[in-house]
Amino acid sequence: MKETIRFTLNGKTAAVDVEGDRKLLWVLRTEIGLTGTKYGCGTGICGACTVLVDGATVRSCMADIKGVAGKRVTTIEGLADGKNLHPLQQAFIEHGAVQCGFCTPGMLLNAAALLERNPKLTREEILRGMENNLCRCGAHKRIVEAIESVSRERRG
Amino acid sequence: MKENPYTARYSRRDFAKFIGGGLVFCFSSRGLAQAPKGKMPGFGPPAGASDWNAYLRIGADGRVTVFSGKIEMGQANTTALAQMAAEELAVPVDSIDMVMGDTDLCPWDMGTFGSMSVSVYGAALRSAAAEAREILLELGSERLSVPVSELKAENGAVVAGSGKRVAYADLARGEKITRKPARKPAVTTPAEFKVIGQSVERLDGRAKVTGAAKYAGDLRFPGLLYAALVRPPAHGATLRTVDTSEAEKVPGVRVVREEGLVALLAEDPETARLARSKVKAEYEIPDTKVDQKSIFEHLLAKAPQPQSQEKRGDLAEGEKAAVRIFEHAYYNGYGAHAPMEPHTAVARMEGDKLTLWLSTQAPFMAQTQIASQLKPAPGKVRIITPQVGGGFGGKSITSNEALEAARLAVVTGKPVMVAFDRREEFFYDAFRPAAIVKIRSGIDSAGKICLWDYQVYYAGNRSAEQFYDVPHNLMRVYGSWMAAPGVHPFNTGTWRAPGANINVFARESQIDIMAAHLEEDPLEFRLRNTSDARMRRVLEEAARRFGYSPAPAPSRRGIGMACGIDAGSYVAEIAEISVDGGRITVRRITAAQDMGVCVNPKGSVMQMEGCITMGLGYALTEEIEFQGGKILTTNFHQYRIPRFSMLPAIDAFVVKNDALAPQGGGEPAIVPVGGAIANALFDSTGLRVFEMPLTVERVTGAGQTKAH
Numbered sequence A: 001m002k003e004t005i006r007f008t009l010n011g012k013t014a015a016v017d018v019e020g021d022r023k024l025l026w027v028l029r030t031e032i033g034l035t036g037t038k039y040g041c042g043t044g045i046c047g048a049c050t051v052l053v054d055g056a057t058v059r060s061c062m063a064d065i066k067g068v069a070g071k072r073v074t075t076i077e078g079l080a081d082g083k084n085l086h087p088l089q090q091a092f093i094e095h096g097a098v099q100c101g102f103c104t105p106g107m108l109l110n111a112a113a114l115l116e117r118n119p120k121l122t123r124e125e126i127l128r129g130m131e132n133n134l135c136r137c138g139a140h141k142r143i144v145e146a147i148e149s150v151s152r153e154r155r156g
Numbered sequence B: 001m002k003e004n005p006y007t008a009r010y011s012r013r014d015f016a017k018f019i020g021g022g023l024v025f026c027f028s029s030r031g032l033a034q035a036p037k038g039k040m041p042g043f044g045p046p047a048g049a050s051d052w053n054a055y056l057r058i059g060a061d062g063r064v065t066v067f068s069g070k071i072e073m074g075q076a077n078t079t080a081l082a083q084m085a086a087e088e089l090a091v092p093v094d095s096i097d098m099v100m101g102d103t104d105l106c107p108w109d110m111g112t113f114g115s116m117s118v119s120v121y122g123a124a125l126r127s128a129a130a131e132a133r134e135i136l137l138e139l140g141s142e143r144l145s146v147p148v149s150e151l152k153a154e155n156g157a158v159v160a161g162s163g164k165r166v167a168y169a170d171l172a173r174g175e176k177i178t179r180k181p182a183r184k185p186a187v188t189t190p191a192e193f194k195v196i197g198q199s200v201e202r203l204d205g206r207a208k209v210t211g212a213a214k215y216a217g218d219l220r221f222p223g224l225l226y227a228a229l230v231r232p233p234a235h236g237a238t239l240r241t242v243d244t245s246e247a248e249k250v251p252g253v254r255v256v257r258e259e260g261l262v263a264l265l266a267e268d269p270e271t272a273r274l275a276r277s278k279v280k281a282e283y284e285i286p287d288t289k290v291d292q293k294s295i296f297e298h299l300l301a302k303a304p305q306p307q308s309q310e311k312r313g314d315l316a317e318g319e320k321a322a323v324r325i326f327e328h329a330y331y332n333g334y335g336a337h338a339p340m341e342p343h344t345a346v347a348r349m350e351g352d353k354l355t356l357w358l359s360t361q362a363p364f365m366a367q368t369q370i371a372s373q374l375k376p377a378p379g380k381v382r383i384i385t386p387q388v389g390g391g392f393g394g395k396s397i398t399s400n401e402a403l404e405a406a407r408l409a410v411v412t413g414k415p416v417m418v419a420f421d422r423r424e425e426f427f428y429d430a431f432r433p434a435a436i437v438k439i440r441s442g443i444d445s446a447g448k449i450c451l452w453d454y455q456v457y458y459a460g461n462r463s464a465e466q467f468y469d470v471p472h473n474l475m476r477v478y479g480s481w482m483a484a485p486g487v488h489p490f491n492t493g494t495w496r497a498p499g500a501n502i503n504v505f506a507r508e509s510q511i512d513i514m515a516a517h518l519e520e521d522p523l524e525f526r527l528r529n530t531s532d533a534r535m536r537r538v539l540e541e542a543a544r545r546f547g548y549s550p551a552p553a554p555s556r557r558g559i560g561m562a563c564g565i566d567a568g569s570y571v572a573e574i575a576e577i578s579v580d581g582g583r584i585t586v587r588r589i590t591a592a593q594d595m596g597v598c599v600n601p602k603g604s605v606m607q608m609e610g611c612i613t614m615g616l617g618y619a620l621t622e623e624i625e626f627q628g629g630k631i632l633t634t635n636f637h638q639y640r641i642p643r644f645s646m647l648p649a650i651d652a653f654v655v656k657n658d659a660l661a662p663q664g665g666g667e668p669a670i671v672p673v674g675g676a677i678a679n680a681l682f683d684s685t686g687l688r689v690f691e692m693p694l695t696v697e698r699v700t701g702a703g704q705t706k707a708h
C-alpha cells in the first residue's frame, strides 16, 4: 500500500507516495532523481549507498523509506553548502582521493559523519572508521590523507 | 573545464550543425594512430570505419574540443589527454573540453585497455594537435600577411615578432579542415614542455565529489523501464520450464519472454526484482565436476599446443652448464574484476536508430557487436559512454546487458535499463583465468642464470619477457586468457595487466629461490644477472628510497622485491611484511616506475598507488569459489577486495626518463605486487607459497612444500 512519507532532504521538505518498505536508495534514485547515492552490493557491505539520517550514517540499500519519515536525510548532493564545497569534498579533490568516483559519495558521507562525531581523528581511527566502505580503484591512501588533512585543520 | 558536454545532446544528425560553429580538424586515424612496435598487432579501425575523423574543434569562443574514442573509468586519461592537446596547440589546459567514448562523435578506437590511452592514442592526438597548430599558423599567416616562419603559436593565438596577433577564436570560421599543412610539424620536445609534466588536477573531480557525475545507471528518460532478467543457477544450464504467472500479478510489471530471455520490467528496479523473485524456472544443469581444487589438473590436461617464443641458445646446452637446476610450478585461481559499478546499459530506440548508454571500456566494439546481433537489424547504433565506475579489463568485452537492454527497448518501444545486481556481476564477470606457470631454471658455476625454460598455461605472455641475461632461454605459451569453449567452466577475460601478475609472481619467485640457494642478497643477484639499464635503474632507485640494506633471504626481516616490464614501463617494488599465525600484513611498499615521459606526475602516482592497493587483493585474499558452472561467490562478504585495514604505507614514485615517449601507466605497478609479497613471506619465514592468493591456509600449509 502506498503512503505519503515526508522528510527533510538536503535541507528542503520532501514527500513521496510509495510503499513504505521501498528502500531509501531506490526512492532517492528513481522517485526523486537524486542519483549521487550509488548501488554497489545491495546487502549493506560496500557503503556506496551511504547517506546521513539525522547526522548518522545509514546504508540506504537496507533502509526502508518509512524509517526516515520526519527525519533529516543528507545525500551527497546536499553535502556542499550551495556552491561552496564541504572541506572534505575540497580535500578529496586536492589529495587525489577520487578515481572512478563510484565509491566517492559513500566515502565522503561516511567521513563527514566520523568527523562530526570526532573532529580530531587519528589515522588509526580513520582507518577503522572507513573500513566498511569499499573502493576498487585503490584510492584508499589518498582518501585517508584527505580526511587527515581536514581533521588536522579542525584540530587547528 | 567541462567534461563530456556534448555526449548527451548530439546525434550524428546534429554533428554538421555542431561543427558549423568553428574550425574542425579531421585526420586519418590510420595515419595517426599507429601502435608502437610490438604492441597490439592489428590495431586500427576495421574496414568500413570512417577513415577521416574529427580529432579537434576550435570554437568561435576559442574553446577547444577534443574527441577521443577512449573512455574514462577513473584513470584520469581524460586529463592527461587534455594536457597533451593543450601542449601542442599552445592553449591553456582549462580551455579544453573532452568528448570521450561516443561512437557518433569520436574517432574509431579499439578500446581502453592495455594502458594505451596516453602512449598510443595520446601520441596520435599530439600529432593531430601539432598539425592543427601548423594549419592555424598558416591561416594566421594569411590573415596577418606575415610568413609562417616568422609566426609562433602562443596562449591561444598566432603571434608575429612585431607583436601583431590573431586569436584562434578569430580564425575559427566554421570550415572543416581537411588540408594538410605545407610542412610536417614536429611535436613539442620535452625541453619545451609547459603543460605536459605538470600535475594538472583531474577534470572530473568536482562532478565526482558532488554526486553530479553521471554513470549509465544515473540516466533518466521519460517512460524508462527497469528490467530484471531471470538468470540461470550455473553456467551452461538450459532453461527447461518457466512459470511467470505469479510475477505477472505484481502491479506495474510487464513480462517479456523471447528466445533466451525472460525479463520483468517495471518503473522502478525494486518492483522488477520483486517480480523476478516470483518466477519459477527449472534448469538442466550440466554435470561438471571441476572445482577450485581440481581445476589445475583439468586445465593442464586440456592445454592447447604451445607457441614457442623468445628462443635463445639451446636448453640442452644450458642444462649442461648448470651446476644446479630448479624446477617449480606456480598457480593462481580465478579472480573477479568487481568494479564498484556493476555492468549497466540503457537502451533507447528512435525510429530504427538505437542509442545505448553503456558502462564499457570498448564502445566501438560494442557498436559493431550490437549492430550485428540485434534483430531486426537497427539502421544505426550509437554507443555513448558516460562515466565508468571502474573497469580493470572487465568491461572490455561486451557482456549480456548491452544486447538485453537493446532487445527489450525494441520489444517494449520504451527506454530500458539493464543494470546487474552484485550477484549477476559476479556471475557474468569474465574472470581472470586460472593459470599455471612452470619454470626450470639453472645457475652455472659463476652463479649466473644459464637456463630458463618457461611454460605458461592460460595466462599468455604478458610481462613474461626475459630481461635477465640468460643465454639459453625458451618460453612456451599454452593459450591465453581466452580459451576454447569447455576449458574454463565460465567466461574468462582480461584482468588488469592480463596474465602479467602470475607471470611476474612466478619469475620473481624463481629468481629469489636461486638467490637464496646461493645465499646471495636478492637485489645483488638480480643486478648481477641483468644488464638491462632501465631495469637496473628502477631496482636501484626503489632500493635507495626504501633504505634497503642487503642480506640473503630468509633474513627474518620480511622484506621482498619483484620487478617487471608492462606496457613499456619498468617497475620495481619492495615490500615489507609481518606474518602472524599465517596472516600476512603488508607494512609498506616502495615502488619505482620508469614510464618514459610522464604526462601528469600526480595522476601517474595515483595510478601506481591504485595498482599496488588493488594488487594486495590478488596477492592475499581474492579468489572465486565455484563448483562446475556454479559461482559460489556472490558478493563482497565472500570476495575480499582490499580494505582500509590492509593499507600499507605506499611510497610510489616515477623515475624520470624524458628520452622515451610516454609509456603505459594504468597497469604496470600492479604486476610485481604478488611476487614482492611472496618473496617477503619467504624472507620472513623461510616458507614459500606457490599459489596465489597467499591466504592463511596456504601460508600455514606451506611447511609441507618447503622450497629447495
Ligand code: FES
Pocket (backbone or CB within 6 Å): A038, A039, A040, A041, A042, A043, A044, A045, A046, A047, A048, A049, A050, A059, A060, A061, A062
Ligand atoms: S549498496 Fe548499500 S552497502 Fe553496498
Ligand code: FES
Pocket (backbone or CB within 6 Å): A097, A098, A099, A100, A101, A102, A103, A104, A134, A135, A136, A137, A138, A139, B074, B340, B389, B390
Ligand atoms: S574511486 Fe573507484 S571505487 Fe573508489
